[in-house]
Amino acid sequence: MGCIKLFEDYLPNRPYHTDDLISGLKINKKDKAKLARLVQPNGPTHRYWIVFDLDKSNAGMHWDDVGAPAPNLIARNPANGHAHLLYLLQTPIRTAIDGKTAPLRYAAAIEAALCHLLGADRGYSGLICKNPINSHWIVQEWESTPYTLDDLADYLDLTPAKAKEKPVEDYGLGRNCMLFDELRAWAYKAIRQGWPDYNQWLNACLDRATGYNVNFSTPLDISEVRHTAKSVAKWTHRNFNRGTFDDYVSRTHTSEIQAFRGALNGKSKRLKGIDMLTSGASVQEVMRELKVSRRTVFYWKGKP
Template identity: 55%
Template sequence: MNLKQSYHAGAVAQLDLFRDRLPAKPYHTDDLSAGLQVRSAERAALARYIQPNGPTHRFWLVYDIDRPGAAIDWSDRGAPPPSITAKNPENGHAHLIYGLKTSVRTAPDAKSAPLRYAAAVDCALQRVLGADLGYSGLICKNPLHPHWQVTTWEPRLYTLADLDSWLDLEPAQDRRKRLLDYGLGRNCNLFEQLRLWAYKAIRQGWPDFGQWQAAVEQRALMYNAGFAAPLDLQEVTHVARSVAKWTHQHLDASSFSAWQAAQGAKKGKTLREQGKVLLAAGATVEAVMQTLGVSRKTVFNWKRLV
């Protein structure tokens, strides 16, 4: 196989993978002003615009670049080569698509530390590319559709560490600081806002689960409406239901009192010190994992020191 044949094979492989990774029933449309439809992936793949990721996993990081030369000036900006670019032939604007070797789990039961790391990478890449902050990420120019000028660049899929090596993640190192309300950063911020509210709000009468879930979903929708580019309703519902279920199961009146008392002792302490305080106050291993965003193994190590 010569170089030209090898490049062509890589291009076909990337587009085939894009097709294979589509959600079972993605949003899609040929005209954004006409609204979105939901049909089978096979049917949706024929549309100009399509949903590349489902609500629980992120296989592709997509960036909306609204300037001429968007499909090629990533190199001038020091950004990693995209997997795929889909350019509008009329104005040169483009969507840059980066394929991940391992998907990022965005469901609320995902571990918080890996999700925050992925969000930091996502936000840093947005800054380097100068991508549109108002892009919701729900749908993108479909690289399988002939209307767009499609080019494949990097044939290999990226790990987050690969992308990290091109970027400056220092602004996102402090976990106490809120991430940018963009891309995966919104998932992290919604979850953090909602869980912190829920930890306090559930003590107002200790409602039954149905009433509590409705209240959490309403609060999640309110937080989401505050984003410049809100998350899809399905993603918001996933987050709300998970937070409602966990808090209702783990924060009864007695355990909440112990948790609340521990919060006053957290200021100025390291994660390990905070964990020991929570455990000493009677918090469960799962509660400490959720509160501090650490692994089960780490909490068990702390527990031996209490």
């Protein structure tokens, strides 16, 4: 199956689209939206495509000049040569709160490094791209096989271990990581202030997420912010309530504490550490239980 057909298949059910940015974006069903010149390639919960914006007259071949991996698709403007480069992921990255943290951070590090290698526009939001289905653009398919994250990392000397060492950047998927981290860290503490009902809590999470988002140099689309806020609100409201919290803080025996935290399986060590700190555990307890350094714990405390 060609990548253009896959692009059509993976479009969101109701994507943003337009023929002219001056006239603004519209939302319609996929069958209508896919005919537009510009369309939303990814929905708010999954990232199938990593897209870069190159404002260069030679954008169609610039990737080869700098030693970047071949894009799956390039949609180029016939008037000036500027293009969007689209890389298809073999396994889409889940950007919702219930997705695994490690692949999201790995993908964010790869996206930022590849953006730097290509010299792509860091101000590009990624919300919409030149639609390779539309005949207005010059479209080329360079690579027919979707990429794994490791495939892309081979061009960047960026292993998962090295990706963990790199700070998350305010760009692309990095914004999703930062929004998750900031909103979750706030939510773990804030929900204890009155234990609000779900609708009140959802509105509070949305307000807080919107506030974090406007501080990004290129904010996320509001649909992604709403989805993140809803995911955080739903998870924390289900897992944090007066009964479970009081029961948690009343436990003093190490084995009981470990058993309680074992219910939080599937979380990264970092998130477990944040849970422990926000729930009253000491630095020493976190160090001992998670086998991490004092420096790491203080980093979690100061910059969740």
